Amino acid sequence: MKPKVAFFDFTSCEGCQLEVLNFEQEVLQLLNLLEIVNFRELMTERSDDYDIAIIDGAISTDADVARIKEIRERASILITIGACSSLGGVNCLKNAYPMEEVLSVVYGDAAGYYNTIPARPVSAVVPVDYALPQCPVNKAEFLEVVKALLLGKKPEIPNYPVCAECKMAENACVFDLGRTCLGPVTRAGCNALCVTWGRHCWGCRGLVDDPNVDAATDVLKEHGLTAEDIVNKFRIYTAWTGGSE
Amino acid sequence: MTHLKIDVHHVTRIEGHGNIIVNAKDGAIEEVRWEVPEAPRFFEAMMRGLHYHDVNYVSPRICGICSLAHNTASIEATEAAFGIQPSEQTLLLRKLLFHAETLQSHVLHSCFLVAPDLLNVGSVIPLAESHTEVVVRALRLKKFSNDLADVIVGRKTHPLTTVTGGFTKFPDESALKSVRPRLLEAIEDLDRMVELFKSLEMPDFVRETEYIALKRPDEYAFIGGDIASTDTGSTPPENYLEITNEYCVPHSTAKFTRHNRDSYMVGAIARYNLNHSQLLPKAAETAAQLGLTAPCHNPFMNTVVQLVECVHAAEDALAILDHFIARGVKNEKPIEKVQAGRGVGVVEAPRGLLIHDYTFDEKGYLVEANCVIPTNQNHMNIQKDFEALLPGIVNRPEGEVKLLLEMLVRAYDPCVSCSTH
Amino acid sequence: MEDKVISKADFSSMVDRLIQEGEYDSIEGVKTKDGKYFFGSLTNSGELCLDYDVTLLPPKKYFLPQRETVITFRQGERPAPEPVAEASSVVLIGVHPYDLKAMELCEAVYSAPPADPNLMIRKSKTVVIGVDCLNPNPQSFSASMGFATTESGYDLMLTDIGDSYVVSVGTDRGADLLARYGRAADATATNLARRDEVREMSLGRYEKSLSMPADEIPAILNETWDSRVFAEKSEVCLSCGSCVMVCPTCVCFDVEDTVALSLDSGERYRKWDSCMLTDFAKVATGENFREDRESRFRHRMHRKGKYLLERYDKPGCVGCGRCGLACLVDIALPADTYNLLKEAS
């Protein structure tokens, strides 16, 4: 029996679902292994009978909260893909402001029509079995996780900083090039993608389990960042500090 | 008494969440509504205080499908604010990227989201068996356009190398050369898609509206230019507010817009109606083959126009690629310059006119932002199309009515989560 | 063996000929990017930089790649595992003496019984052309490790004496390569005197050094297990593993299985691992045998300074300074720690 898989999207850019759709070569093989019963962006049929729920997007409205709880009850395995569902993602940038303020900045006088709550990762509302952060989700890692689950193996999500992979990729260190980077505290697994393409790490895979944030903060300061810059840097992906279920 | 009650909660095969509500009794329409319940994300509020580099990085997260368009609009707005004139190479690379995104987005839409309706199935999955060749070609086209973007920006969704003032890394000759034969193959695949669509029939429905798109004297516009309307002519981008006039309605978290009439349309049809004379030869020929004549007032034809644009994009991409293969890509440092000020960036995302408007302080931190998304501009036009389409079909079976309304929504290729950024 | 001399122009033509004739699968040498150096494939001699200070990664990557398939297998009833040892013929140009010494250690580790053939096969298919390091990087202390120059580990060794290189021939294979591809003459006494002079001058350019003879390090480590130096230095450690990833003598790896999407076949691969990473010594039941930064930091210092030396009779650190350059909190350079321990003891 092929496991039944359902995809659900919450507050997000839907880039993660698109990344999954971007398995041009692999998608046909995947369909041999899984039965996709719910994928709103791709198909009209839907079913509430599924084993694995794959979630993208953060939780940011009261309706989201109710919906994710319902999904958790039905799914035996719940996986979050992407930074939004796994960490809260860029959605949490708004949490720096009062909700009335963000509503009125965007909707002006009509702010009263709408509901919003501070954005949060899925794990803040229901237990998550496996979280695959990254913005957008790492296709290769997603495939590895799917295969691991099919084999009955626990997926391996790295618990060490991006620096290690960045060295293996033989990049020049961003700090040596006169810029700054969150690689030293960010969970690896992307092969230091951004640095390899001439940028720095923004932290889209979230922090490692035991980050030395104090030491990293000192490093950032030494490289010319103000305390405010540092807050801004961390808040892009790791603004959610409310813990998990 | 017959009661027609339609409540499509979350239309499928579109990007984001939208609902269709219809209530009719004995052929009398009591209620017909396009609703957008998407959770809003507040980019304009939450990006405030970010450094411009981070703004350019965060703003593409407005939309995973047209992240390149957002990224480019964001960068162009920033450059306008700082008074940066990017190099010719930068502009050319950006155009090549746009073609990659247009291709990938249009192929995804026409083959994966729309084609199932025309072939009477619920998704592309059964087509993998019944129309294997089409699906394989469509997948190959999509993969090609993704890979073309990958070579230049590192990954298709949420580009990496694009920054204010230029690029951080450049494709080498061998990478560009390896792409070229695949581009030729893509052009062939597109021909076959065109063949397929020639045989498919689009619903016959016509409603003329106002069409708005960018217009440039030199080419079929995708980046920059003036904002042109079929009703009122051209407006410089800085004055976009005169065109968009955004307003809120309680049943939609996305804002609506209006200009000269109750609604206007943006996207492939709008571009085609305004700029069809600038299509490259092969694209113009394709339009003729598909029976397309300007102006086009049938929104269902949007998908067909998208195919024409794919041919145009592939054609132009080949010219640009050949230019870079012949001349090489120079390793240019991004231009750095920061000053306080406001800038507006305008581009034609696959779904239509996209505007980013930023104000920065003297250190380059964002003070204020406004983003107008193509789908915002189309929401009201969808509503107006519903109102025009429904009376003619209200007596048909419920399933048929529902399908036609859904197909109409899909024709617009709406990017709903994007519109509630 | 004998010493030759070759003009720089002739050496460049030698490299170009090596590239063009295709006798070897690839010609690898030191190139530059972002103001740093790295070993990469050469497409013409103009890309080669022989006056570099240090490469980002050591040439170890050619013998022990970052990720390497070690066996393939089928899934199901008949797994039929097959060993994999991929190796191509390579000429590797521009290896500094410390990296040659480091390779000798790697070889010692991998040839200790039971020997690992993968590394050894690659080594045997690689012709190594070394070059003396005349402008050491600011963290290098290889001179005090005794590795400013080396008498072994290369097929050919170049020393830049101005317009030409003195070429020390280390092996028959090197002599043969030089004879077939290069136009070298016998080195004159003046050439050799000049070589000694430039080598001598380079010694003055090391900014870092040990405050004790290198062979005292094990004894110092023996006495200082509980020294506060370890706790103090490691407090700011990011556990990022950078120091290990860039090290020419670090050889530890992790092993994982992965399967094809069809789930019918797969491979087992090994990839670089680092004892500075938090979970390196953690077992399935949750116990972590080096749970805190201090114990990991101490372990690395002992491994570099003592364990490897005692086991393989070759130093576990060659003083290349890469770890010092890579460490963002400036604690990784073994010389700094050994000097502090010496002071404290």
Added chain:
Amino acid sequence: MEMHLTPQASIHLPRLAELVRAEDITRVERVYEFKLADGAELGHRPGQFVEVSLFGIGEAPISISSSPTKRGTFEIAVRAVGNVTNALQKLEVGSTVGIRGPFGNGFPVEEFKNKDLLIVAGGIGLFPVRSLINFVRDNRAHVNRLIIVFGCRRPEERLFCDELATWSQCEQTEFLETVDTCDESWTGNVGVVTSLFPKIDIDAEDTYAVVVGPPVMYRFVVNECLKKGIPEDQIVLSLERRMKCGVGKCGHCQMDGSYVCQDGPVYTYSVLKQMKEAI
């Protein structure tokens, strides 16, 4: 020097073995009997281990639990805690696995000759020492006295109950047993393993103690052994560390300068005492 380096020499290539029998010991522990596909003997010493491969899942180091005197097949006993060990539980008889090894030094069986042997096993520490116990029982003249002390947390967690019964009934084997906690149905000794020590009377100079169990147990049991006067180099322990290659290359099992996979897993207390990272 000529080196014949064929890929066949790969340190990573397992031999194939067939699962011929599997039986539950407890809910999470199971014993597996394997037969090498080429019909060869494993050729191990008590205290050695193998790397068990489940292709696609991974490898895990597991002690050989049967005695070398058992011919034709060998046994391992495994607690399911992770990927490989969980997947083993689902393995059906007739399946093929990969085996590398035997690795490690094993117990210094030769030194036990004509001595008294005191074996102390805690929990699944019994898995490796079972090999030694059965070896000695099959070569009973090899040692003088054979004293076995076994402790586990509760009666339900007792392992190899049939064999425990045999040992306790055998005249030539002295067998003591305890559980940490229990209900009324248990009539035996209650308390940690060290609580049995006062009951053991030995000629310390002539005794070798073999101690295997969870890390916490070592300190206490070694202390008791020392108190009884057993010389430090006659106290033998088997350790566990993270392992990947089993052949002294991957670095994971390093403890001070020692590679547990090669120099160990068996060490005498006199050696371990010198090591800072041992216990």
